[in-house]
Amino acid sequence: MSIEVAAPIQRRPLHNELADRLRHMIVEGELAPGEKLAEKELCEQFGVSRTPLREAMKVLATEGLVLLTPNRGCAVAKLTLADLDEAFPIMGALEALSGELACRHITDAELDRIQELHDRMVVKYEAGALRDYFKLNEQIHQMILDAARNPTLAQMQLSLSGRVRRARYMANMSPARWRKAVDEHEKILETLKARDSKRLAVLLKEHLANKLQTVKDALTE
Amino acid sequence: MSIEVAAPIQRRPLHNELADRLRHMIVEGELAPGEKLAEKELCEQFGVSRTPLREAMKVLATEGLVLLTPNRGCAVAKLTLADLDEAFPIMGALEALSGELACRHITDAELDRIQELHDRMVVKYEAGALRDYFKLNEQIHQMILDAARNPTLAQMQLSLSGRVRRARYMANMSPARWRKAVDEHEKILETLKARDSKRLAVLLKEHLANKLQTVKDALTE
DNA sequence: GTTATGAATTATGAATACAAAATACAAATC
DNA sequence: GATTTGTATTTTGTATTCATAATTCATAAC
CATH class of the missing domain: 1.10.10.10 (Winged helix-like DNA-binding domain superfamily/Winged helix DNA-binding domain)
Known part of the structure; x- marks a missing residue:
């Protein structure tokens, strides 16, 4: 057979x-x-x-x-500053929810996989390879989204991030901001491992708010 | 001229x-x-x-x-229990964000208008007019959404609530639940008037979670 | 009687044809 | 020369036509 x-x-x-x-x-x-x-x-x-x-x-x-x-x-469609101001808080709220749900559902195997992606991302940060960094960053976010076990949520996130994705390539992060983003990712991963959903929600929301500031700074200069 | x-x-x-x-x-x-x-x-x-x-x-x-x-x-499209389980937490997160933003931007005139709608809604509740109650309920939510000054958010909320709206007509609220929903609305309005964004976010999230339970109970019986 | 096969029908997918609106351009007027 | 007006061209909106896949139904085989 x-x-x-x-x-x-x-x-x-x-x-x-x-x-x-x-x-x-x-x-x-x-x-x-x-x-x-x-x-x-x-x-x-x-x-x-x-x-x-x-x-x-x-x-x-x-x-x-x-x-x-x-x-x-x-x-x-054009991407205005107003669009970014509108989209990022929404993405923040959705990411926060993803994080909360992920804390409830994520498996140890998935956490290991995220840790691995994270380590590789840090290597790319140290090498200054922004493009590769972004790619791994996205994969991590995607894995958290998957771990939330909510396809509707995943789809909405994907759709929103698609809309603002174009702004990323305009944003050439300053060394200080990049450093900060990596730090935030460290904390996010820690908190996810501890399955501390409330704190993770706060961290993700803040992370997105910082991301917005980064993009806006890049756009206005 | x-x-x-x-x-x-x-x-x-x-x-x-x-x-x-x-x-x-x-x-x-x-x-x-x-x-x-x-x-x-x-x-x-x-x-x-x-x-x-x-x-x-x-x-x-x-x-x-x-x-x-x-x-x-x-x-x-069919509306499964899983769809509702997915959609309501998202709506909760989005409503919570709307509430937070509304606290920042809402005018006194808008608050007065919401109070007026709320009072009319309570009358409908006391008369047992579920349909009219729903309609006013929706108008209030819409006004909060408008006060958030985030069209992208409003659009996403509208789209999501459109999808699950069909479930409402299946849900014939129990007197106890209806009473509870009205109480929640009282608190929400108070908190909005006090412009206490953090507390409002929590209330709205809870309100949506309760709504989900109401709909699920109605569907499973 | 049940299942399997194949022709006829019907529905969907895609291309073309036609209608109407918008744009581009030339001529006429001031 | 600038502005307006009328005409030609192009582009978009809608209907129709053709191609292909799915469904139905009748027939045949077991």
Whole structure:
């Protein structure tokens, strides 16, 4: 008897594929904020008709990544200071909740894995490799989110962080701030290990507030 | 010199209109959870072609109100107990944040207006008019949300509460629970007037947790 | 009688066609 | 020369058409 099970072949609808690709392009900054997105152009680029592209655009608009203006097309959503001021406190509240829930549900194995990621992140910090640092940072946050065992929460967090992600690449942290962020991460990990949910919530909220300040400083200079 | 300014006439795209109407129908329970939504049928009902309808469906799917399954159509999203368990803590966290922000920004005029709505709500409670009570309840929550001065937060709250709103009509509160909810509202209003943000956050979080219990009790009986 | 197979029907996915609005541009007026 | 007005072009919104996958139903095999 075979253990192998034939994987169900599934062709994704074009609008899904398109939404994913465009989302990636926007979030990663390949499409600049404010940039006009002409349907005809994108259709030619992706080799599809306008119908699935327009469907994908409706999705991205609902996610807040794109702005649709009736009869005059579509543009990549701009990221204003006000947007950041609004988004970060929300992310703080959601992270705090994730932390609380994670304290309740996280396994020792997951904690070990986070510790490992954290150690690697510190190495990247010491090497001054900001990009790698960010990547590991995100993985840690993602693991905490998973440990919260609340997919709805995870999805909302992902959606919000996608929107503000573009701001990160503008933010070139000062050495002092970077140092502080690493310290905060140390404390967060400790507190998570102690499963001290109340304190973790406070720490995560503060961490996000500091992050906002970092981004804002970078933007206003 | 005339003060009057000609209001810009604007015809909304069909997909917007459709999304709004369908959203309303789902949230108000006119379309039952799990109900299959055949494109052809809806097109005839609304007198539109499939293109704008499909665009509207993509929006509703992104909002989590509808479930799209490739090649086999669209159905109203079901609301499971797990969904409620996931959504309510998030709503609690967001409400708590709204409360904190509202304490900072709310004006005395807004507080007066909330007091007025609250008084009317208590009258409805005493009359046993659950539907009217809910309506006023929602208006109060909406006003707190507005006072938070964070449109992104307001939008997320609205979206989430839309998803779980259907559960409310299933929930026929027990007299004891209803009494408790009214008491909680009294305390919330007091605390908001005192602009005690920390305490308000705690109260709102608890209030939502109790609401979840109410809904769950109603569902499991 | 039950299950399996295949044709017919129906529904969805995607492309094209048509309509209407917005934009670009040229000509005319001051 | 600047501004306005009318026309052509382009772009977006919607309907229709075609392609393909799913479902239904009738038939055949066991």
